[in-house]
Amino acid sequence: xxxxxxxxxxxxxxxxxxxxxxxxxxxxxxxxxxxxxxxxxxxxxxxxxxxxxxxxxxxxxxxxxxxxxxxxxxxxxxxxxxxxxxxxxxxxxxxxxxxxxxxxxxxxxxxxxxxxxxxxxxxxxxxxxxxxxxxxxxxxxxxxxxxxxxxxxxxxxxxxxxxxxxxxxxxxxxxxxxxxxxxxxxxxxxxxxxxxxxxxxxxxxxxxxxxxxxxxxxxxxxxxxxxxxxxxxxxxxxxxxxxxxxxxxxxxxxxxxxxxxxxxxxxxxxxxxxxxxxxxxxxxxxxxxxxxxxxxxxxxxxxxxxxxxxxxxxxxxxxxxxxxxx
Numbered sequence: 001x002x003x004x005x006x007x008x009x010x011x012x013x014x015x016x017x018x019x020x021x022x023x024x025x026x027x028x029x030x031x032x033x034x035x036x037x038x039x040x041x042x043x044x045x046x047x048x049x050x051x052x053x054x055x056x057x058x059x060x061x062x063x064x065x066x067x068x069x070x071x072x073x074x075x076x077x078x079x080x081x082x083x084x085x086x087x088x089x090x091x092x093x094x095x096x097x098x099x100x101x102x103x104x105x106x107x108x109x110x111x112x113x114x115x116x117x118x119x120x121x122x123x124x125x126x127x128x129x130x131x132x133x134x135x136x137x138x139x140x141x142x143x144x145x146x147x148x149x150x151x152x153x154x155x156x157x158x159x160x161x162x163x164x165x166x167x168x169x170x171x172x173x174x175x176x177x178x179x180x181x182x183x184x185x186x187x188x189x190x191x192x193x194x195x196x197x198x199x200x201x202x203x204x205x206x207x208x209x210x211x212x213x214x215x216x217x218x219x220x221x222x223x224x225x226x227x228x229x230x231x232x233x234x235x236x237x238x239x240x241x242x243x244x245x246x247x248x249x250x251x252x253x254x255x256x257x258x259x260x261x262x263x264x265x266x267x268x269x270x271x272x273x274x275x276x277x278x279x280x281x282x283x284x285x286x287x288x289x290x291x292x293x294x295x296x297x298x299x300x301x302x303x304x305x306x307x308x309x310x311x312x313x314x315x316x317x318x319x320x321x322x323x324x325x326x
Contacts, residue, residue, distance in 0.1 A: 028087075028088055028266075028267050028270060029060055029062045029088065029089065030062070031062060031089065032062055032063035032064070032065055032089070033053075033056075033057075033060070033062060033063070033064050033065070033088070033089050033090075033091065034064075034065045034067055034089060034090050034091070035049045035053050035064060035065065035066050035067065035091050035092075035093050035257075036067050036069045036077040036080055036081055036090065036091065036092050036093070037049050037066055037067065037068050037069065037077065037093045037094075038068075038069060038070060038071070038073075038074035038075075038076065038077035038078065038092075038094055038095075038097070039068070039070065039074070039095075039188075040068060040070060040188055041068055042190075043189060044095075044207055044209055044210075044253075044255060044291065044293060045093055045094065045095055045255050046066065046068060047291065048093070048122050048123065048255050048288070048291075048293060049066045049093040050066050051284055051287050051288070052122060052275060052278050052279060052284060053065075053066055055278040055281050055283075055284050056274055056275060056278045059274050059277065059278060060274060066093075073097050073100075073101060073104075073161055073162070073163050073164060074094055074095070074097040074098060074101065075101060075105070075108065075109070077092060077094070078092055078094065078098060078101075078110060078116075079109045079110055081116070081258065081259075081260055082109075082110035082115040082116065082260060082261070083110075083260075084260055085260070086117075086259065086260040086261065086262035086263040086264070087263065087267070088259060088263055088264075088267040088268075088270075088271060090260070091119070091257055091258065091259050091271070092116070092257070092258040092259075093122070093255065093256075093257055094255070094256065094258065095164075095165065095253055095254060095255055095256075096164075096165045096253050096254055096310060096314070097163065097164050097165070098112065098116075098256075098258070098307075099112075099307060099310035099311045099313075099314050100163050100164065100165070100168065100314045100318070101163065102311060102315075103311075103314050103315045103318040103319075103323075104162070104163040104318055104323055104325060104326055105163075105325065105326050106325050106326065111261075112311070113308075114261050115260065115261040116258045116259070116260065116261050117258060117259045117260065117261050117262075117263050117268050118256065118257075118258055118300060118303045118304040118307050119256070119257040119258060119259050119268055119271050119272050119275070119300060119303070120256065120257050120271070120272040120275050120276060120296075120298065120299075120300060120303055121254060121255075121256045121257075121296040121298045121303045121306065122254075122255040122256055122257065122275070122279070122288075122293070122295070122296060123254060123255055123288060123293040123294060123295060123296050124251055124252075124253075124254040124296055125207060125208050125209075125251060125252030125253050125254070125292060125293060126208070126225075126227050126231045126251060126252055126292075127208065127225040127226045127227035127231050127239075127250070127251065127252045128165070128166065128169050128205040128206065128207060128208075128211075128225065128226045128250065128252045128253070129205065129206050129207075129208060129211035129222050129224075129225050129226075129234065129237065129252075130144075130203055130204075130205055130222070130223045130224050130225070130226070130240075131196060131203060131204060131205075131206055131211060131214065131215070131220035131221060131222050131223065132144070132196065132202060132203045132220065132221055132223060133196055133197055133198075133199050133220060133221070134218060134219070134220065134221050136199075136202070136203075136221060138202075138223065139221075140223060141223040141224035141238060141240065141243045141244075142243060142244065144203070144223055144224075145177060145179065145243070145244055145245070148177075148179035148180060148181055149177070149178050149179050149180065150180070151180070153179070153180040153181070154182075154202075155179070155180070155181045155182070155202045155203070156181065156182045156183075156184050156201040156202050156203075157170045157181050157182070157183060157184065157201060157202060157203045157204050157205070158183075158184045158185075158186050158191075158192035158193075158195045158196060158200075158201040158203075158204040159183065159184075159185060159186065159189075159192055159204060159205065160185075160186060160187070160188050160189045160191075160192055161185045161186065161187065161188075162183075162185050162323075162326060163323070163326065165253045166189070166192070166204070166205045166206075166253075167183060167185070168314065168317050168318070168321070168323070169205045169226055169250055170183055170205060171183070171317065171318075171320075171321035171323055172248070172250060172317050172320070172321060173226075173240070173245065173248070174321060175317075175320045175321045176245055176246075176247060176248055177240075177244070177245045177248070181202075181203075184200075184201050189206070189207075189210060192204045193206065193210070193214060193219070193220070196220060197219050197220065203223070205226070206220075207252055207253055207292075208231065208233050208234075208252050208292040209291040209292050209293060211233075211234070212233050212234075212292060215234075222234055222237045223237070224237060224238050224239065224240045224243055225237055225238075225239050225240065226239075226240055226248060226249075226250040226251075226252070227239055227241075227249060227250070227251070227252075228241045228248070228249040229241075229242075230242075232292075233292050254296075254310075255293070256303060256307070257271070257272075257275060259271065268300060269300060272299070272300045276295075276297070279295035280295065
């Protein structure tokens with residue numbers, strides 16, 4: 001009887017003790033971590049996921065695998081993460097598309113706020129760059145603007161599809177500058193760039209890293225940047241705000257890390273701290289700076305606030321520009 005009472009007391013004490021999951025901070029991680037990237041290899045999100053992921057794996061003593069899961073403007077990868085176990089082993093590396101999709105799709109297979117836990121921001125670029133073919137008749141942004149404002153304007157711009165930051169940059173320019181550019185969606189940033197080079201479309205917006213490489217290769221000519229002020233990568237290229245488009249201030253996109261919504265806070269904070277540590281390692285930081293994607297320093301809480309602000313911003317742009325729901 002005494003033995004039985006002792007066992008019951010022990011079980012009761014265990015039941016009353018706080019539950020510590022196997023993936024709590026002390027035990028996490030004990031196996032490989034998968035980073036789902038919604039975009040193709042070679043783009044900014046993919047490059048950042050790989051260079052940061054490699055260093056992260058070294059720090060944690062576990063493999064970090066990058067899985068390019070393309071489709072539906074990031075929705076395919078996001079849904080896979082939202083439905084995965086909230087244990088810190090399946091994560092999403094994505095862009096502003098995550099903040100845009102709630103405003104351009106009638107329905108999503110997940111709740112953007114409830115089903116994801118913002119972990120940390122990798123980087124935020126200062127601007128996008130509007131580019132044309134090297135032999136384009138538009139030698140500067142003023143000429144381009146004048147032509148694009150005409151009633152019979154036949155100015156087209158390409159982007160990696162409907163609803164991404166590069167597409168909405170053009171819609172915002174149409175709205176704020178009175179231009180009449182026609183959007184032409186492609187299946188990726190590279191096809192959109194090729195369309196500019198072949199003059200299939202008049203122009204496109206590029207990330208600073210992509211624009212820098214394309215300009216150096218002589219593939220395109222930069223006309224203007226979307227930030228309020230000029231940027232270090234293109235000091236001789238005017239900002240749209242100083243070239244007749246007052247109030248134009250549009251960042252060049254961001255890349256951040258998300259976990260499933262119910263991931264324990266201890267795991268989220270450990271991931272955030274380790275990613276921030278990884279981005280300060282010289283070989284990682286140097287690569288990021290070289291890509292004009294300097295490491296961001298927002299806390300998890302600050303990233304969550306930033307993400308909500310991005311959702312609100314894009315909702316306004318989509319409404320202003322009358323972007324049709326998908």
